[in-house]
Amino acid sequence: MKTEKSTRPYKLCQQILSLTGINLQRQTLIGYTELHLVPTSDAQFRIISLNCKQCRVYKVVINDNFEAQFQYFDPTLEVCQLDFKKRSAEDFSASHQTALRLVDPDNNAGELKIRIPPEASYLIIKDRPFRVGIEFSLEQPNGGIHFVSPKVDGAPTEKPSQMFTFGWQNSSRLWFPCIDSFAEVCTWKLEFTVDESLTAVSCGDLVEVVYTPDMRRKTFYYSQTVPTAAPNIALAVGPFEVYVDPQMHEVTHFCLPPLLPLLKHVAKYFREALQFYEETLGSRFVYSSYKVVFVDEAYQDISSFASLTIMSVNFLHSYVQIDQTYITRQALANAISQQYFSSFISRQNWNDAWLTFGIADYLGGLYVKKFFGNNEYRYHIMKEMEAVVEYEQKHGGIILDPSQSPSPTVFPGSVPPPKAIENQFHFPLDSVHTVSPEYVEVMRKKAHLIIRMLELRIGYQMLMQVFNKQLSLATAAAKKEFAQDQWSSMLISTEGFTKAIHTVTGKDMAAFIDQWVHVAGHAKFTMKFVFNRKRNTVELELHQDVGLSNSALGTKRYMGPLVVALQELDGTFRHTLQIESNPAKADLTCHSKSRKNKKKKIPLFTGEEVDMDLSAMDPDSPVLWIRMDPDMSLIRSCEVHQPDFQWQYQLKHERDIVAQIEACRALERFPTKQTRLAISEVLINEQAFYRVRTECCFGLAKVTNMLVMSGLPLGPIGVTLTSYFQSLFGSITCKHIIKQNNFDNLQHYFLQKALPVAIATQRTQYNVAPTEVMNFLTNLFKYNDNSKNRFTDAYYRASLLEALGETVSPVATAMIGTQTSSDSLSRETREILEEVSRALNLEKLMPCYKYVITVAALKTVRRLQKNGHLPSKSDLFYSYAEHGQFLDVRLAALECIVQILQSDKKREDMEFLLRIVETDPEAYVRHCLVRMMVRQPPFKSDAGRPSYNQLDSEALVNRLWGLMNSQICNDARLRCDIHDLYVTLYGRRRPSCLHNAPLFSPLFANMPSMKRPASSTFGSRLDFERGIKSEPPQMIMEETLPESTNILDVHSIQQIKQDNISNPNSPAASGMLDGRHSGLEEMYRSQKIKRKKEKKKKSKKHKHKKERADSLERPTTATDGGLSSDSSGPLTPGKGSIDIDDSL
Structure with a gap:
């Protein structure tokens, strides 16, 4: 939301926060906060604007002597007021944007208006601080603070009581009055009084713990001397176990009592990541202490605050887990990188959020590259780029910084600069509280890619020097107490970051920022080429899909350098093309001469020389394969047209795993014996990266299926997936009996999980799974033995259940109205159900880590329902979706119910899901459920075009409207989720099912009167300067006309x-x-x-x-x-x- 220069006539230099009456059972707290404000000019001001939501304010005093009057005004409590009948998503977005602007702290606005009494006006003197004290309380808040309080029924409870704060970006106003802006930093003194058995963890250094005289309560005193913004202040209270890192005493970990052994195993990864960042950035950790708290029912996986990280307890694991180790280590690395760029160096405003997002994730990517290898890092970059491209092509281009348009000097010559694209989304982009959470997630990935592109242009060392300079300036400013004018160095902005790059490197990156930060979209290339034998050149043609067509949504015209790599007989040669037109044509001179059908050693780009069989290539061409943008230096989608033999060479001999995966996917369009052989060679190659080999598992299954469907014989060449699995994991004497599990070889472990799933996708000519596949999977269950394995086999058994689900094919004829019994089921269906039932029953007796087997079993049952083998009923999933079940189990069951709702349109399913959205205590579950319904909506109807669906009713419209309009006003993320769902179901305009609503005037319907002052848009704001109370907005409604009147x-x-x-x-x-x-x-x-x-x-x-x-x-x-x-x-x-x- 806007402002580069704050209009606030004062600066915040220090804030004291004291919470004394924290009661976890009653879910209440009583507090006092004191803000030390310093006027920045001699001009007198009468109003102090603060942010405060859902708090009950009792008293406001100035310098402890003057009691001040105050006014509470929160237009976000009800976005559209006065019985809004139109129910249009467009009008909601406009009203929501206006409401947030009226309380935006960057515009010197807020929900709490404090009038400075006339007798205290003499205190307003430039550069002389004065104090504002506020007494407040919170009672059963529905946002900002989450209380995990088990129901007290006399029986012992498994979950201990705990409390922690959370929020969607800047949401500290939900639990104490403050200036809720990332740009307003100050020092803090924090005091929290809790019961004797509890521990309070907050930001800053713990100064002391003081017990009350009766020894029943104790007070924790924290001091945060590093200037910090209010959104980066947090609190966690609970009966935590404390674990201090034995080698880095400044790092302290907190968890619930039963989980201490798991915490000790995970804690070593923090120490490893901290040391890596200190070496990489050339700077010590920015805080003198660091605390990590693992809580249950977390709002999001990672919540970073100043010197404090609140993480989900689901990241904890023991040494026997393999899959979770990668996830946890990467999450911990991201949590620490956010301490540098998000908590310590904060953003100027929302338009600069891409910098803190991108730099933190970029540093996390460097950790992955260091400890997991370059192949894993490049795979991670490829997946992020695919996610960005997919989102932009579906919804529209993402503008990282929409605050300013690109400068006219982006492209020299007569080429016009790109124009700022109008907002294509159904939500405003100028506030994090209005944009879709999915947009924020993809925006974060795009920001990471932009920072990496910057590294490729200025160099890794130069970029590290830029980061180091930012940290050095911020560290120096943080040491200057009460120097508010110096604290601006702790804020980062797009303009300041661009200047810092120019200062350190001498390179002007303004054109790059304009092209990729201020302009939306990505490049979309289609490349074709032919070899000219006479001139020994490759004639290349590049076409960009841009325009207003659906296929060009989210794309933009790219103009600039583009690298094309030719792999020739004599090595890899890179050519840099200057793209200036569309289509762009170029002639690339080859450095090699063709050699007909001769084997020779071919040098690759890594310097390695490999033997290749050149019999399959074109005898007149020296080109083995061609790649476009091999370094992924652009955000783009590429479609390369080249013959199948070149894809085969690229798959077998290219050393870049991104190129190998691209080749494997491309070869699925060429179902031939040679393709099957090429994929088989990579699959059995022990030197290949495990992600490439798992990709080949599924690629080989698809090619085999297409050959079988076409009636072509497979022939003796290549390997079959079943035979390869038995050769790896079968016993020596009897291949169909599997050896005891041994997961010491991690490549084989991931293959052992992927191969059964790929085998299960194989089909006969009649599109059903072969009988031998079912027998093979049954034997895997029967002979599975993990008794001598030091790792758990839970994820492996879950993959076997997933494989059972993949064998299911749609029934030929659905039996409607018949009673399903065990006798009416086919043999294959009965065997699948027996394995699923056995797994679920065993899970109840001996639950595995994170209930992964239960999750796989529920998905398999749903697949049987989806294909007509079982009646489509939701009763089984209801019990697994209720609160009290493990998080992953709940989400799996809810996803199954959402799928059933999409297909069967049952009102009871919709009622069940909406009840969870409205009343479930876990905010993360509510968020995930709505996102599922957005991805798989029960119906869709545009304005004016009814969906003719029984669920599409006026009652549903009113219910969803009530949720996003007022009922969930304290959870900005969920409100935006509901808005996305509303637009998905009804479009941006008025829902067509509201045909009986009264008609409105086309000019003034649902709009406030234009004669009223702009400051009273919501009809309830008190203008202190004029002393005028605004009247409610007037609405002209044509209520007396018949329904058919236009x-x-x-x-x-x-x-x-x-x-x-x-x-x-x-x-x-x-x-x-x-x-x-x-x-x-x-x-x-x-x-x-x-x-x-x-x-x-x-x-x-x-x-x-x-x-x-x-x-x-x-x-x-x-x-x-x-x-x-x-x-x-x-x-x-x-x-x-x-x-x-x-x-x-």
Whole structure:
């Protein structure tokens, strides 16, 4: 939301926060906060604006002596007021944007307005601080603070009581009064009084813990001397176990009592990541202490605050887990990187958030590259780029910084600069509280890619120097106490970051920032080429898909350098093309001469030389394969057209795993024996990266299926997936009996999980799984033995259940209305159900880590339902979706119910899901459920086009509208989720099912009166300067007209008639009107002539009724269409007139 320069006439230098009455059972707290404000000029100001939501404010005092009056005004409590009937998503977005601007701290606004009493005005002196003290309380808050309080029923509870704060970006206003802006930093003193058995963890250094005289309560005193913004202050209270890192005493970990052994295992990864960042950035950790708290029912996986990180307890694991280790280590690395760029160096405003997002994730990516390898890092970059491209092509381009348009110097010469694209989304982009959470997630990934692109342009060392300079300036500023003018160095902005790059490197990156930060979209290339034998060149043609078509949504025209790599017989040669037109053509000179059908060692880009069989290549061409943008230096999607033998060479011999995965996916379009052989060679290659080999598992299954469907014999070449699995994991004497599990070789472990799933996707000519596949999977269950394995096999068994689900094919004929029993099921279905039931029963007795087997079993049951083998019922999933089940189990069950709702449209399923959205205590579950419904909506209907669905009703519209309009006003993320769902179901305009709603004036419906002052948009704000209380907005509603009346048409007819009378030479009288009005005029005239003719006929036949007939002929100023007008009120039907539908 806007502002580079704050309009606030004072600066915050220090804040004291004291919470004394924290009660976890009653979910209440009592607090006091004191803000030390320093006026920045001699100008007098009378109003202090603070942010405060859902707090009950009792008293406000200035310097402990002067009690001040205050006014609470929160327009976000109810975005659209005065019984808004239109229910339009567009109007909601506009009203939501206006409401947030009225309380935006960067615009010197807020929910709490404090009037400085006249007797205290002498305290307002430039550079002399004064204090504002506020007494407040919170009772059962529904946002900002989450209480995990088990129900007290006399029985022992598994979950201990705990409390922690959370928020969607800047949401500290939900639990204490503050200036809730990332740009307003200050020092802090924090005091928290809790029960004797509890521990309070907050930001800063723990100064002391003082017990009360009765020893029943204790107070924790924290001091945060590093200037910190209010959104980066947090608190966690609970009966935590404390674990201090034995080698880095400044790092302290907190968890619930039963989880201490798991915490000790995970804690070593923090130490490892901290040391890595200190070495990489050349700077010590920015805080003198660091605390990590693992809580249950976390709002999001990672919540970073100043010297404090609140993480989900689900990241904890023991040494026997393999899969979770990668996830946890990467999450911990991201948590620490956010301490540098998010908590310590904060953003100037929302438009600069891409910098803190991108730099933190970039540093996390460097950790992955260091400890997991370059292949894993490049795979991670590839997945992020695919996610960004997919989102932008579906919804529109993402602008990282929409605050300013690109400069006209982006492209030299006659090429026009890109124009700022209008907002294509259904939500405003100028506030994090209005944008979709999915948009924020993809924006974070795009920001990471932009920072990496910057590294490729200025170099890794130069970029590290830029980061180091930012940290050095911020560290120096943080040491200057009460130097508010120096604290601006702790804020980062797009303009300041660009200047820092120029200062450190001497390179001007303004053009790059304009091209990729201020302009939305990505590049979309299609490349074709032919080899010219006479000139020994490759004639290349690049086409960019840009325009207004659906295929070009989210794309932009890229102009600049583009690298194309040719792998020739004599090595890899890179060519840099300058893209200046569309399509772009270029001739690339080859450095090699063709050698017909000769084996030779081919040098690769890594310097390695490999033997290749060149018999399959074109004898006239020295080109083995071609790649576009091999370094992923652009955000783009590439479609390369080259023959299948070149894809095969690229898959087998390229050393870049991104190129290998691209080749494997491309070869799925060429189902031949040679393709099958090439994929098989990579699959069995022990030197290949495990992600490439798992990709080949599924690629080989798809190619095999297409060969079988086409009736072609597979032949003896290549390997089958089943035989390869048995060769790796089968016993020596009997291959179908699997050896005891041994997961010491991690590559084989991931293959052992992927191969059964890929085998299960194989099909016969009749599109059913072969019988031997089912027997193979059954034997895997039967002979699975993990007794001598030091790792758990839970994820492996879950993959076997997933494989069972993949064997299911749609039934040929669905049995409708028949009773399903075990006898009516097929043998394969019965075997699957037996394995699923056995797994679920065993899980209840001996639950595995994170209940991964239960999750896989539920998905397998749903797949049986989806394909018609079981009746589509939700009863099984209801119990697994209730609160109290493990998080992953709940989400899996909810996803199954959402799928059933999409297919069966049952009202009870919709009611169940909406009840969870409205009342579930876990905010993360509510968020995930709504995102599922957005991805798989039960119906879709655009405005004016009914969906003819039984779920599409006015009651559902009102329920969803009530949720996003007022009921969830304290959870900005969930409110935006509901808004996305509302737009998905009904579009941006008024839902078509609201056909009985009263009609509105086309100009003033659902809008506040234009005569009212702009400061009173919501009709409840008190203007302190004028002393005027605004009246409620006036709305003109045509309530007395019949339902079929079109108000716009009525107004148009009357306006035409009045124009004809007042000005006979007007365009309306001469027929020079737009198509709509001239059509209405013609209809009006023809109906009038017709009525006159009928009246003349009647007057001739009935002369005795002549007087009555004459009385019917009214002057033209009257409404002949059957309506009489009254300037003092709405339009009403005229007496004795015909209906307007008959006249039009």
